[in-house]
Amino acid sequence: MLDLISHIVKISSCRDRTEINAAVVDAMVNLFHPQALTIYRCYASKGKTVVFACAGWRANSRFVHNAYLPDQQYCQPIERDPLLQRCRKERSAVFEPLADGSHRIVFPVNRLNEPIYLLDLSLTEEFAADLRISLMGLIEYFDNHIALLEYGESDTLTGLASRKTFDKHLFELLGKPAVDEAPEQSVKAHPMRRRGTSGQESHWLAVCDIDHFKRVNDNFGHLIGDEVLIMLAQVMRQTFRFDDQLFRFGGEEFIALLQPTDQTSAAATLERFRNAVEQQIFSRIGHVTVSIGFSRLMPNDTPTDVIDRADEALYYVKRQGRNQVCGYESLIADGRLVARQVAKGEVELF
Numbered sequence: 001m002l003d004l005i006s007h008i009v010k011i012s013s014c015r016d017r018t019e020i021n022a023a024v025v026d027a028m029v030n031l032f033h034p035q036a037l038t039i040y041r042c043y044a045s046k047g048k049t050v051v052f053a054c055a056g057w058r059a060n061s062r063f064v065h066n067a068y069l070p071d072q073q074y075c076q077p078i079e080r081d082p083l084l085q086r087c088r089k090e091r092s093a094v095f096e097p098l099a100d101g102s103h104r105i106v107f108p109v110n111r112l113n114e115p116i117y118l119l120d121l122s123l124t125e126e127f128a129a130d131l132r133i134s135l136m137g138l139i140e141y142f143d144n145h146i147a148l149l150e151y152g153e154s155d156t157l158t159g160l161a162s163r164k165t166f167d168k169h170l171f172e173l174l175g176k177p178a179v180d181e182a183p184e185q186s187v188k189a190h191p192m193r194r195r196g197t198s199g200q201e202s203h204w205l206a207v208c209d210i211d212h213f214k215r216v217n218d219n220f221g222h223l224i225g226d227e228v229l230i231m232l233a234q235v236m237r238q239t240f241r242f243d244d245q246l247f248r249f250g251g252e253e254f255i256a257l258l259q260p261t262d263q264t265s266a267a268a269t270l271e272r273f274r275n276a277v278e279q280q281i282f283s284r285i286g287h288v289t290v291s292i293g294f295s296r297l298m299p300n301d302t303p304t305d306v307i308d309r310a311d312e313a314l315y316y317v318k319r320q321g322r323n324q325v326c327g328y329e330s331l332i333a334d335g336r337l338v339a340r341q342v343a344k345g346e347v348e349l350f
């Protein structure tokens with residue numbers, strides 16, 4: 001009991017998904033001695049579910065990956081593992097005996113009737129009743145702690161990540177802090193292939209702004225305006241890939257941080273989103289459009305640098321009549337914008 005409490009205290013001190021996962025792995029390994037353990041984060045989009053093995057224990061060693069950046073090599077479609085798939089369908093714990101006499105048990109952590117995490121344990125023997133109660137209690141605690149964290153990280157209107165979390169995500173993307181402890185131990189059995197590795201790939205940041213949104217508020221009222229924002233967030237979730245990061249940046253401005261790809265693919269993804277918004281019928285008001293400016297994420301960028309470039313491209317779109325996608329780099333290359341002189345000191349401020 002004391003052990004359980006000290007682990008709960010440790011987990012409760014964590015304010016970051018990666019740290020929480022690491023602390024939960026430690027707790028489970030110390031308390032329940034599994035042969036293997038994996039914490040999967042689940043991403044459901046466009047009718048498909050992808051699981052990301054973000055932390056776990058295998059061959060007597062812990063692995064922890066950055067929980068905010070689902071690395072493709074540790075992701076797989078859920079149907080590749082029938083037990084995980086069954087757990088998703090049943091939304092409750094599922095059990096499977098293994099050939100060596102041990103067994104595997106998977107617990108879901110559900111949100112709005114959809115698993116957001118799966119905890120997969122391989123155990124040598126049946127638990128005594130008190131251990132089973134401790135395990136269930138620990139998983140319930142994990143669920144509640146993640147719910148609190150989500151509340152703090154999300155924009156309350158749209159449910160997208162809020163501006164508050166943006167800098168953290170961006171710094172992690174730029175810096176990729178060394179949280180991977182034993183990547184060779186992680187699940188690589190069926191890695192998802194990243195498409196088109198051309199060597200020209202980088203992350204891209206897009207600023208998306210609803211056109212003439214003030215008119216929506218003025219003509220239909222703020223409640224309808226809010227509905228438009230909620231629906232736009234839904235279109236965003238349906239259009240982008242599960243590992244692209246989406247934020248409501250404030251007001252009617254949204255940000256998409258795209259996983260590495262080339263400029264043509266980034267432009268095509270954003271064009272697909274622009275078109276999806278244009279085609280969407282928003283109840284009461286009909287159609288709205290978005291203007292989008294985007295820019296490549298450079299290694300020495302601060303959040304402000306890349307946002308400023310994407311914003312310049314966005315202002316260009318607004319001046320040109322709105323409802324378009326423009327990339328800062330292309331606008332500079334063909335002379336439609338003049339490159340900004342970035343006055344930076346020798347010392348980067350991060």
Ligand SMILES: Nc1nc2c(ncn2[C@@H]2O[C@H](COP(=O)(O)OP(=O)(O)OP(=O)(O)O)[C@@H](O)[C@H]2O)c(=O)[nH]1
Nearest residue numbers: 209210211212213214215217222225226251252318
């Ligand atoms: N309903 C609602 N409106 C918001 C929210 N946040 C900001 N707004 C409104 O968004 C509008 C933004 O207006 P502007 O910045 O003038 O831009 P615009 O009308 O979209 O025009 P362009 O960007 O030039 O196409 C303002 O009317 C704000 O009040 C919100 O959370 N809910």
